[in-house]
Amino acid sequence: MAVDKNDLNNLPRLLLPCVRCGQCRSVCPVFLAKGVESDSPRGRMTLVRALLEGKLKPSDLLNEKLQQCLLCRTCVMECPSGVHVDRVIIAAREKLAEKKGIPLKKKVITRWLLPNLNRLAAFMPAAALLEGIVAVRVSGGYYRPRLNLPLVGKRLLPSVGGKRPEFLTSSTGGSFSASSAGRRVVFFTGCMTNMAYPRVAGAVVEVLRRHGVEVVIPKELVCCGLPMLAAGDRESFLRVREENIKVFKKYPGLAIITACASCGSTLKEYYAGGIEGKVYDFTEFLLGEVDFQPPRGVVERKITYHDPCHLRKAQQIKEQPRRLLKSIPGVQYQEVKEPDRCCGFGGTFSLSFPDLSQEIGITKVQALMDTGADTVVTACPGCMLQLADGLYNRQSAAAVMHVAEVLAAAYRAEERQN
Numbered sequence: 001m002a003v004d005k006n007d008l009n010n011l012p013r014l015l016l017p018c019v020r021c022g023q024c025r026s027v028c029p030v031f032l033a034k035g036v037e038s039d040s041p042r043g044r045m046t047l048v049r050a051l052l053e054g055k056l057k058p059s060d061l062l063n064e065k066l067q068q069c070l071l072c073r074t075c076v077m078e079c080p081s082g083v084h085v086d087r088v089i090i091a092a093r094e095k096l097a098e099k100k101g102i103p104l105k106k107k108v109i110t111r112w113l114l115p116n117l118n119r120l121a122a123f124m125p126a127a128a129l130l131e132g133i134v135a136v137r138v139s140g141g142y143y144r145p146r147l148n149l150p151l152v153g154k155r156l157l158p159s160v161g162g163k164r165p166e167f168l169t170s171s172t173g174g175s176f177s178a179s180s181a182g183r184r185v186v187f188f189t190g191c192m193t194n195m196a197y198p199r200v201a202g203a204v205v206e207v208l209r210r211h212g213v214e215v216v217i218p219k220e221l222v223c224c225g226l227p228m229l230a231a232g233d234r235e236s237f238l239r240v241r242e243e244n245i246k247v248f249k250k251y252p253g254l255a256i257i258t259a260c261a262s263c264g265s266t267l268k269e270y271y272a273g274g275i276e277g278k279v280y281d282f283t284e285f286l287l288g289e290v291d292f293q294p295p296r297g298v299v300e301r302k303i304t305y306h307d308p309c310h311l312r313k314a315q316q317i318k319e320q321p322r323r324l325l326k327s328i329p330g331v332q333y334q335e336v337k338e339p340d341r342c343c344g345f346g347g348t349f350s351l352s353f354p355d356l357s358q359e360i361g362i363t364k365v366q367a368l369m370d371t372g373a374d375t376v377v378t379a380c381p382g383c384m385l386q387l388a389d390g391l392y393n394r395q396s397a398a399a400v401m402h403v404a405e406v407l408a409a410a411y412r413a414e415e416r417q418n
């Protein structure tokens with residue numbers, strides 16, 4: 001997909017196929033939570049059309065209506081006319097940002113925090129100290145804020161003081177090569193994995209290395225840019241995109257692996273034409289690009305799986321994670337009802353609208369709990385945090401893991417058995 005102003009310039013063309021049938025309403029998690037037409041995909045399309053036709057002026061209310069979209073693409077999958085609702089929303093947000101600017105809270109996140117996240121790694125020990133003061137440690141290694149914190153409110157925080165793999169500890173430039181004899185790949189860890197779930201990054205490297213893959217993790221990579229794009233801040237998005245492309249060019253032709261559904265979909269769609277190497281989700285790579293060796297170690301867990309929207313709907317990857325999990329001896333797999341239901345995280349959506357995000361998450365979390373699983377597995381660190389928060393709030397003891405973590409546990413069990 002082109003990353004210039006095409007979507008903004010082509011907004012009328014993108015809107016054209018919408019015949020206002022309303023089929024999208026029945027699946028939109030925001031509409032299902034709020035029950036208001038203007039919060040449905042069709043309602044948003046009508047608002048954007050009115051904005052373009054000059055029947056509606058930019059306003060805070062209009063901005064809120066457009067911001068209250070998770071960009072989950074559930075409506076896109078449902079739409080018989082093939083309307084790219086997510087692209088319309090992103091372009092409309094950009095149009096509003098041109099007129100009214102980016103809200104300060106979003107600017108702090110997209111222009112300062114995320115582009116500098118890797119450089120902030122050096123401050124992790126101080127952040128861990130602070131986390132221990134303002135929050136209480138709860139099960140699963142998470143922290144519960146004692147009081148409403150800026151940006152996150154009382155949402156569960158991942159531990160920032162845990163052990164970090166060697167390849168994530170340096171905050172300076174250079175690359176870490178988890179060396180092995182076979183194929184070389186670049187691992188795009190992404191902000192959430194890097195900062196909140198380094199244990200997932202460790203598991204990804206471990207599993208890939210067991211398949212003879214040499215993993216290069218360039219320290220200079222920055223945020224994939226999705227939060228900037230979603231905020232309508234294309235300028236910031238293009239800046240980080242350019243920064244990442246420069247780094248990828250140092251590794252011409254190498255496959256790029258992600259273990260974050262949102263990073264993966266952004267790299268696949270919005271970096272097209274800028275990078276030479278093919279982008280793969282970790283599960284897709286493992287089953288499609290190497291000779292996958294199912295683990296022989298036993299993992300006694302009753303597992304259910306949550307499909308990240310950016311994996312199932314944006315990348316059409318739904319079978320691979322399930323096949324990997326079912327390949328593990330000892331795993332009892334239980335499918336969840338309505339597997340394509342969004343968890344309500346939506347990246348910065350969860351920071352801007354924490355109550356709505358949690359409310360949307362309740363339905364998903366309840367469905368996952370109804371499976372009776374002791375472990376909820378997913379393939380996106382954002383979903384992991386949202387589900388951990390939702391499960392904690394409903395007093396569930398279920399663990400939340402990434403597919404890579406369960407696989408790594410099985411390979412370790414295999415080693416112990418031998």
Ligand code: SF4
Nearest residue numbers: 018019021022024079
């Ligand atoms: S976006 Fe698609 S499903 Fe929704 S009202 Fe328009 S045409 Fe119908």
Ligand code: SF4
Nearest residue numbers: 028069070072073075
């Ligand atoms: S992308 Fe998701 S939240 Fe946004 S309108 Fe479509 S279904 Fe609703």
